[in-house]
Amino acid sequence: MLKMNFLLSSIPCPQAKLLRPTVMALQLLVATAFPVALPGCPESCGSITVPYPFGIGQSCSRPGFNLTCDETRHPPKLFLGDAVEVDAISLSDLTVRIRSKVLNATTLGVDNGASWSGGLTPNATIAVSTQHNVFVAVGCNIIAHLVAGHRDGQGDSRHEYVSACAALCDTLPGLEDASCSGVGCCQTTITQGLPAYGVQFKDLAQTARYDYVDVPFGGAFVVDSEWFSRNVGALRNSTFHFDSFFYGASRKVTSVPTVLEWWLEVERDGDLVMFNQDSGWTCIGLNSFAASIGVSKVGCRCSEGYEGNPYIAVGCQDIDECQQPDVYPCLQGTCINIPGTYRCSATKSIISLPGLITLVAISAGLALLFSLLGVAKITNKLKQRRVKKLRQKFFKKNHGLLLQQLISSNKDIAERTRIFSLEELQQATNKFDHNRILGGGGHGMVYKGILSDQRVVAIKKAKIVLQREIDQFINEVVILSQTNHRNVVKLFGCCLETEVPLLVYEFISNGTLSFHLHGKSESPLSWKDRLRIALETARAIAYLHSAASISVYHRDIKCANILLTDTLAAKVSDFGASRSIAIDETGILTAVQGTYGYLDPEYYYTSRLTEKSDVYSFGVILAELLTRVTPVFSSHSSEVTSLASHFVSTVRDNRLLDILDTQIVEEGGAEDAAVVARLTVSCLSLKGEERPTMRQVETTLDVQSSKVHDNSQTTRVSQNAPNDQSFKGNKGGEGTRLYSLEKEFIQSSEIPR
Incomplete structure (x- = not known):
């Protein structure tokens, strides 16, 4: 309103008197309160606001968003569905x-x-x-x-x-x-x-x-x-x-x-949200936009500089920044509110042109439109400036200066890792088009991208804005930038200009080992391929433990973190939870992290992370390769069963063929599988000191893989083969007691990832 009064003050008195009624009518129109609910519907229950698409009463809400207000109580209470009390509804957070x-x-x-x-x-x-x-x-x-x-x-x-x-x-x-x-x-x-x-x-x-x-x-x-x-x-x-x-x-x-x-469903709620080829997802409300929050899921928000209900046609109203000088300061001049933003005028008068006075006298509406066209460029520049400052803020918050120092101080790291700008990754993914999504889950999405040098990459974009998640991203950058192994996924770089960093990896096209073992793969992995994948994975982990420039404990070894190339070569990935330690250290005390079914019981109970914790997780992977059974599965009695404890007890009872994948038997690999099974039992020992090192595991698998590769028929392996000095097995009686404890632990606990 201030800008209209300001305009009147610059016009001579006779003309101002003629224009004042028109301008006052426009002020009244703008000052009208914007609705929260649909016309004729209650906007609150007691002290709780009920915004559309929620509503109270018939035809006041979207399907499934109907609420009930019990006004017989003091104060009135709001209920959702089956008599569940509602405390608050948020349009901005969609909660x-x-x-x-x-x-x-x-x-x-x-x-x-x-x-x-x-x-x-x-x-x-x-x-x-x-x-x-x-x-x-x-x-x-x-x-x-x-x-x-x-x-x-x-x-x-x-x-x-x-x-x-x-x-x-x-x-x-x-x-x-x-x-x-x-x-x-x-x-x-x-x-x-x-x-x-x-x-x-x-x-x-x-x-x-x-x-x-x-x-x-x-x-x-x-x-x-x-x-x-x-x-x-x-x-x-x-x-x-x-x-x-x-x-x-x-x-x-x-x-x-x-x-x-x-959220809103794209197909069901097509009258509220729609897709435009030029502008993307849009909402029914003026001055609003739609944001994708998952597959076929969208939510509406008011545009910057507006607030209100974006699910109603005129629900988003302009914020008067001039009423909040502590948030939107004008250090010099006078604050002038304009739609979506504000500006600071250094003078208290403007030069009045006869043509402009005549135009305002004929139509105040046309004059207002003309003013908005002039403000558009200012608004755009202000937004660009804000975006630039925000990116600089995120870059510093995400340890960008420290990462730049790390890259510049090491020539090898500088050749392998670079810091990308947000514009480069937006161009590589067509502005993160949903058609480029490779996969994702509760923590974020992975997009397929093509860089300017025509390299195909996978770009990891998290959606959870927590400092713990950001620290895990930075941890993964630091570890992978100092790692160089053919069976460890390559990190090309990262982008630190967003609230949560973006990671750029080499593109691995053949999915995860978990999909090939437990998914609906049309061509199951052969025994020869499984043994080679196990060997390559063991080499990568052994390299991390003892051959990398810093010793690294992965802490989340699982089939879902082993990617396969077109030639079925294994690539170990996802180092967000990994920890690096000094060469002379044998373990560290840390908060327990891992995945249900793969977690080392000794690490869980003591919080002491050692290299043998990765050995236990790798033992679970070997059991999956031999059986094609998930790490945790439901037995015939509908009880949750641990693959690790079930596998150990079965092998010790000499009933390996009961759980061995029939494909391995058909390919004539039963005797070789028996050797690997005994190696698996040693890896799954509850005592870390009784497990082999990853170098010993790699050596045993290398010998066995060579036998399978060199012979057209499976060579019978001596029953005493796993009793050599490459690793130390468990004692039978003690192992049975300890694995009953492990079974109880797995059925009772799940560690968040």
Whole structure:
């Protein structure tokens, strides 16, 4: 409004009197409040705003976004679906904050289950946010499993474990303890965002019970991670104070806040979002844009300089920056608000032209349009300047100066690694076109790109803006820039001008080893190829442990991190969780990280990371190559079974043929597989000191691979072959006892990645 009054002040008095009614009418039109909900629909319930596409009542919401307001309560309460209370709805973050129930293991009973639901209707495109929530178990000697239910191709009900937490107690935990690290309290991430889950409780068997923990008790819940970090002490107090889970003490917590995420479907909500070849995804609201948040998932936001509801035609309104001088300062001159931005005028008057005065007198609307055309260039320059400063800010935040120093100080690294600009990677991926997506998951996307020198690359772009994730990206750059091995994926460089760094790798076209073993590959891997892949992977890991310029412990060796080229050559990838150590060190104490089914039990219980931790994970890969069974699978009794413990017990019972892949037997590789199986058992020893080194594993596999390659028929190998001095095996009785403990550990815990 200030700019209109400013214009009037520069016009002589008689003309200003003629124009004032027209300008006042335009001011009134702009000042009209923009709607939050559809016409005739409630905009709030109590103190909670209800923006469209959510709504209260018939025809006030999109399908699946209908809410209920109970006005009989004081204050009124807002409910979603099956009587789940809503605390807040955010259009900018695409989230809904609800109150969800705490499932009590004491009431339900151990070895029983219950259902957890966000109260969602079948048509709702709403799910639990894997970014904002954690799964928590509080209590003594219980294991809580978060289960996703589905039906297989025959229509039978199946379930899949999403997360698991184990809460241990030897004595009743102290009330002053406000941690959640496994003793009395356990928290873990959620790998699949779903509208509902099953929750199963099991007794975590202990060798002895003490004091008040002679029986397991406690509860589990899905909770907002930020809220939980502030209230973990109160939740522990609720569990352990006066045996509240046994006797229902008044201080017991029965509900916690949970964050749901929501989105629009491209096909279903085509009247709100549409795709334009020139401008990309657009929304129905003026001054808004649509952002892709996944396959067939989009969300709308107001353009920069506007705020409001982008899902309504006139829902986004211009921000008056001049009303917020502390945020949008004008150090000199007068602040003038213009659509989408503002400018600072150094003078309090403008030169009035007779032609402009006549044009304003005839049509105030045309004058306003003419002014906007002149402001467009200023707005564009301001935006470009802001973008440049923002990129410089991200570059410094992402340790760009340190990485530049590392590259410039080492000629070999400088020849292999470079820092890309954002424009280069946007051009290589056609502005990150969704048709260039190679794959991805909850943490981000991988795009196929073509650089200016015609090299085909894979560009890793994360979507989680957490400092821990950024540090893992930088860690991967530092390690791979100093690594040079034919079986380790090459890092060409990175881009640090975005909020989360982008990594540029060589393009590996044939997918992961996990896909070829457990996916729907049309041509299964032969025994000869499997043995060679195992050997190449062992060489890469042995190189990282002892031959690289710095010793590196990968910490997440698994089939999904082994890529295959067109010739089925193995490439070890994903060094985000890796740790580098000094040559004279044998291990380091660090927070436990790894993947469910591959994690070294000794590392899990002691937090001491050694090179033998990678040996254990590699042993699981050898078991997968021999059996084509996933690291964790459901047995006939629908219980989760560890491949590692199942494989060891089967081999020691001389029943290898019961689980050996039939293709290996048909190719005549059973005797060679027996040698590799005994090597696998040594790698899977629960005691790290009894496992071979990766150099010893490489030597054994090299000898066996040479035999398979040189002979057209499988050569019979002596039964005493694995008992040579290249590695040390387990003792039978002790190994059986330790593997029962490992089975219990794998069924009760999942370490977030």
